[in-house]
Amino acid sequence: MNRDNKDYDITIALAGNANVGKSVIFNELTGMNQVIGNWPGKTVELQEGYFEFEGKKVRVVDLPGIYSLSTFSQEEVISREFIIEGDVDVVINIVDATSLERNLYFTLQLLELEVPVVLALNQYDLALKRGILLNKKRLEEILSIDVVETVAIEGKGIKELVEASLKNLKQRKRKIISYGKEVEGKILENSKFVENFLSSKNTPFYKKFSLYPSRFIAIKLLEKDEEILKLFKGTEVEEKSKAIQKELEEIHGEEITTIIAQERYSLISKIIKEIEKIEPKSKTLFIDKIDSILLNRVSGYIFLVVALFLIFEGIFLFGDFLSPILEGLLSKLQYFINLLPLKEFYKEFIWRGFFEGLIAGITIALPYIIPFYIILSWLENSGYLARIAFLVDYIMHLLGLHGKAFIPILLGYGCNVPAVLGTRIMERDRDRFIAGVLATLVPCSARTVVLLGLTGVFLGFQYALLLYVLNLLIIFITGRILNKFLPGKPTGLIMEMPKLKVPPLKLSLKQSWFRLKDFIFFAFPIIIVGSFLLYLIELLGWNPYISSFFAPIIEGWLGLPAIIGIVLILGILRKELALIMLAALLHTQDFSLVLSSRQMLVFSFVVMLYIPCIATIAALKREFGLKRAITVSILEIVFAVFLGGILNKILLLLKWN
Amino acid sequence: MEIREEEKEEVLEALYKLEEEKKKATIKDLLKEEDLRSLSVVEILTELALDGFIKVEGAKVFLLDRGKKIGKNIYKKHIFLENLFSFIGIKEEEAHKEACKLEHVIEEKNDEKLEEQFEELNEILNKKLSPLITLKEGESGIVKLVRGGFHVMKRLQDLGVVKNSLIKVRRISIAGPVEIDVKGSSLALGRGVASKIYVEKETDKSENDIFNE
Numbered sequence: 020m021n022r023d024n025k026d027y028d029i030t031i032a033l034a035g036n037a038n039v040g041k042s043v044i045f046n047e048l049t050g051m052n053q054v055i056g057n058w059p060g061k062t063v064e065l066q067e068g069y070f071e072f073e074g075k076k077v078r079v080v081d082l083p084g085i086y087s088l089s090t091f092s093q094e095e096v097i098s099r100e101f102i103i104e105g106d107v108d109v110v111i112n113i114v115d116a117t118s119l120e121r122n123l124y125f126t127l128q129l130l131e132l133e134v135p136v137v138l139a140l141n142q143y144d145l146a147l148k149r150g151i152l153l154n155k156k157r158l159e160e161i162l163s164i165d166v167v168e169t170v171a172i173e174g175k176g177i178k179e180l181v182e183a184s185l186k187n188l189k190q191r192k193r194k195i196i197s198y199g200k201e202v203e204g205k206i207l208e209n210s211k212f213v214e215n216f217l218s219s220k221n222t223p224f225y226k227k228f229s230l231y232p233s234r235f236i237a238i239k240l241l242e243k244d245e246e247i248l249k250l251f252k253g254t255e256v257e258e259k260s261k262a263i264q265k266e267l268e269e270i271h272g273e274e275i276t277t278i279i280a281q282e283r284y285s286l287i288s289k290i291i292k293e294i295e296k297i298e299p300k301s302k303t304l305f306i307d308k309i310d311s312i313l314l315n316r317v318s319g320y321i322f323l324v325v326a327l328f329l330i331f332e333g334i335f336l337f338g339d340f341l342s343p344i345l346e347g348l349l350s351k352l353q354y355f356i357n358l359l360p361l362k363e364f365y366k367e368f369i370w371r372g373f374f375e376g377l378i379a380g381i382t383i384a385l386p387y388i389i390p391f392y393i394i395l396s397w398l399e400n401s402g403y404l405a406r407i408a409f410l411v412d413y414i415m416h417l418l419g420l421h422g423k424a425f426i427p428i429l430l431g432y433g434c435n436v437p438a439v440l441g442t443r444i445m446e447r448d449r450d451r452f453i454a455g456v457l458a459t460l461v462p463c464s465a466r467t468v469v470l471l472g473l474t475g476v477f478l479g480f481q482y483a484l485l486l487y488v489l490n491l492l493i494i495f496i497t498g499r500i501l502n503k504f505l506p507g508k509p510t511g512l513i514m515e516m517p518k519l520k521v522p523p524l525k526l527s528l529k530q531s532w533f534r535l536k537d538f539i540f541f542a543f544p545i546i547i548v549g550s551f552l553l554y555l556i557e558l559l560g561w562n563p564y565i566s567s568f569f570a571p572i573i574e575g576w577l578g579l580p581a582i583i584g585i586v587l588i589l590g591i592l593r594k595e596l597a598l599i600m601l602a603a604l605l606h607t608q609d610f611s612l613v614l615s616s617r618q619m620l621v622f623s624f625v626v627m628l629y630i631p632c633i634a635t636i637a638a639l640k641r642e643f644g645l646k647r648a649i650t651v652s653i654l655e656i657v658f659a660v661f662l663g664g665i666l667n668k669i670l671l672l673l674k675w676n
Numbered sequence: 677m678e679i680r681e682e683e684k685e686e687v688l689e690a691l692y693k694l695e696e697e698k699k700k701a702t703i704k705d706l707l708k709e710e711d712l713r714s715l716s717v718v719e720i721l722t723e724l725a726l727d728g729f730i731k732v733e734g735a736k737v738f739l740l741d742r743g744k745k746i747g748k749n750i751y752k753k754h755i756f757l758e759n760l761f762s763f764i765g766i767k768e769e770e771a772h773k774e775a776c777k778l779e780h781v782i783e784e785k786n787d788e789k790l791e792e793q794f795e796e797l798n799e800i801l802n803k804k805l806s807p808l809i810t811l812k813e814g815e816s817g818i819v820k821l822v823r824g825g826f827h828v829m830k831r832l833q834d835l836g837v838v839k840n841s842l843i844k845v846r847r848i849s850i851a852g853p854v855e856i857d858v859k860g861s862s863l864a865l866g867r868g869v870a871s872k873i874y875v876e877k878e879t880d881k882s883e884n885d886i887f888n889e
Contacts (some may be wrong), residue, residue, distance in 0.1 A: 087834035091827055118861035121836045273839065276826075280833040281840065284859070316850050409864045411868055413852035423851065446831075511832050512853050512868030518862075 027078040035113035037084030038517035043171040116146035150298035338386035356376035376550025391433035392531035400522035419502025424454040428527035431461030439638040465595035551593035576664040629659035692747030805874040816844035817875030
């Protein structure tokens with residue numbers, strides 16, 4: 020986000036609540052011209068794209084969907100910093116015309132920043148359908164900003180929005196929207212004080228504040244904003260703010276943040292009264308009827324189970340169909356490598372050291388991940404994911420999580436890497452961490468290959484199913500344990516229920532494409548390096564050492580042939596290869612000849628539980644830091660081996676062989 | 677026999693209660709009071725009158741300012757305690773008895789903040805306020821109190837749940853979260869969160885509220 024060598028003329032930031040159609044507008048503006056960037060040092064995604072308009076190159080930055088500009092989440096901090104310090108020329112505030120009252124709460128805060136703002140009244144058509152009539156002109160007058168009506172899904176109003184935005188570049192001079200007399204008076208008093216204080220200080224530390232309006236600082240100080248309070252700690256500004264807080268609290272008999280929130284809402288309800296008219300509709304909208312079915316305490320769950328079953332069935336059918344085809348095609352590449360004018364050794368080095376990893380990534384991960392991403396994105400845009408979270412909240416609560424955690428855990432069945440990255444949808448670090456750990460315990464498509472290929476084929480499907488049930492049980496218990504021993508308390512669900520709609524498939528395809536790109540850039544290098552290491556170990560002939568070193572655990576505790584130790588250790592690099600490696604080491608594809616039923620079950624069980632793969636460890640590191648990634652990995656290995664041994668002993672006792 | 681402080685307070689409280697009910701209290705009324713059955717009311721009244729807490733005119737008994745202050749205080753404590761006990765599930769009769777004993781024991785604090793919270797609690801305990809979770813589907817209420825940590829409160833504020841917002845319960849799932857309408861949008865709130873939001877139930881207003889489409 021550096022502007023030193025910028026190759027664009029104008030920056031537009033898109034800001035607004037979640038689920039207002041922000042990403043649709045972003046896509047309408049930028050087409051395929053976008054990148055997902057991470058804010059330096061933070062795990063918040065910022066999407067960036069470009070378009071040309073009247074000979075100017077315009078950069079568009081899609082800020083995360085937020086409800087406020089305080090500092091209670093990273094998303095809010097980053098959005099605020101970006102709008103002020105990111106050299107933004109104009110902010111497009113996208114609001115949902117069907118729930119303007121709530122949306123304006125954010126708008127008022129945005130206006131406190133005194134930056135150029137254009138308001139996009141999105142989903143204007145839906146508002147009309149619901150009988151909500153809005154007086155655009157009056158809204159423009161009251162807020163003294165330009166307002167554009169848009170129906171982003173149909174591309175309506177986008178051009179007008181761009182024109183209005185470019186007209187408002189750098190329009191900082193604007194009338195300030197005052198709150199109630201009493202509160203506004205106190206804000207001004209504090210604002211003057213802050214201004215005087217800042218002008219008396221000339222240190223670089225305080226220089227940064229010249230970008231922030233003093234009225235905004237004054238309000239945030241009164242609201243006990245952690246970031247800003249920190250900066251004024253121990254100064255007379257802090258004292259003054261506290262005194263004003265106390266004064267207001269005494270007058271109103273409320274806590275200060277409540278007073279200010281009430282102030283904003285009462286201003287909003289005045290605005291709404293002037294600009295909004297509702298024509299009551301007698302009949303329920305069709306989409307609302309569907310909504311009642313989806314959320315009904317009987318039909319809702321039936322639909323959920325059926326939908327999940329169909330989604331998984333569909334994804335696995337698709338993947339199982341596509342994977343071998345891709346593999347067949349890609350393995351033809353070896354033919355071309357053999358044509359290279361190189362010594363045999365180098366040819367093999369290139370093939371096994373690089374291409375095998377790449378092909379594995381393409382054939383194992385992609386056929387399952389691509390449909391998963393598309394379906395998930397579509398469900399998310401339609402509002403159904405929020406409804407799933409609503410339906411499963413109670414179950415997730417037993418794990419110390421809330422409904423939203425279901426989504427990354429569900430993703431885990433496709434691949435653990437996006438699942439761990441997907442924990443970002445949760446607000447609190449503690450929730451994200453628990454969900455991340457649980458997601459790594461979910462058998463991904465690579466592990467499913469082992470579970471179905473070994474247990475399913477040789478012992479029967481019911482045993483594979485048994486392992487899945489055991490897995491759910493273990494996830495459940497782990498969740499409870501984590502919840503008990505991690506510091507902090509579980510948080511309750513507070514989530515907006517977006518209105519149900521049929522989103523355009525085009526948008527989901529685009530979003531999936533960008534997510535997929537992100538996944539490939541993140542995971543593929545790791546998969547390829549892992550594959551290379553695997554080859555290297557074999558080349559160096561280290562296998563016997565590894566297996567004899569781990570023999571006591573593998574043979575003694577797990578009751579497996581010592582040679583399997585290699586498979587388990589190297590499985591960390593490439594888990595989906597476990598079965599192929601096993602076949603190579605045991606010199607047979609028919610595992611029933613060399614392994615007893617007990618051994619197959621124990622092996623599958625351990626593979627299912629211990630840390631999925633090196634790419635997942637890297638994902639854990641990216642989300643939770645190195646220390647926690649390593650701790651989780653080690654604990655999961657110990658845990659899997661421990662439970663595997665117990666399973667072995669139980670099976671021995673039962674004389675089940 | 678020495679008259680105990682508690683006994684005097686008990687009589688002042690009973691008098692205060694009677695006066696609040698706009699009754700002209702007579703000695704006979706006091707003798708009828710359930711709570712004073714075991715006491716020697718006449719002796720206590722004599723002593724109270726001598727100490728300037730009450731005035732006796734014929735059969736009628738009036739509270740003087742000093743006496744009124746004490747009576748009111750004890751009465752408030754009594755209501756609070758009784759509400760508290762019945763709130764936690766103790767039977768009415770039992771709750772009343774316990775409150776009668778404890779009202780003389782709890783320390784009196786002149787802290788305004790405490791007074792306020794006392795009032796707030798009283799409002800909840802009096803069942804004037806109900807936790808959001810107790811509302812039925814389709815019922816609505818005005819938010820009066822949100823308990824919980826700073827973060828939860830702040831998040832709720834950002835989403836429109838703030839004191840005096842009108843909330844309508846749209847849907848309650850089995851054991852799970854509640855879906856509400858507030859400020860023109862719907863929110864899903866976990867059970868824990870919903871039980872910490874106290875609302876004043878709206879009764880017949882539901883017909884002209886804005887959520888009915």
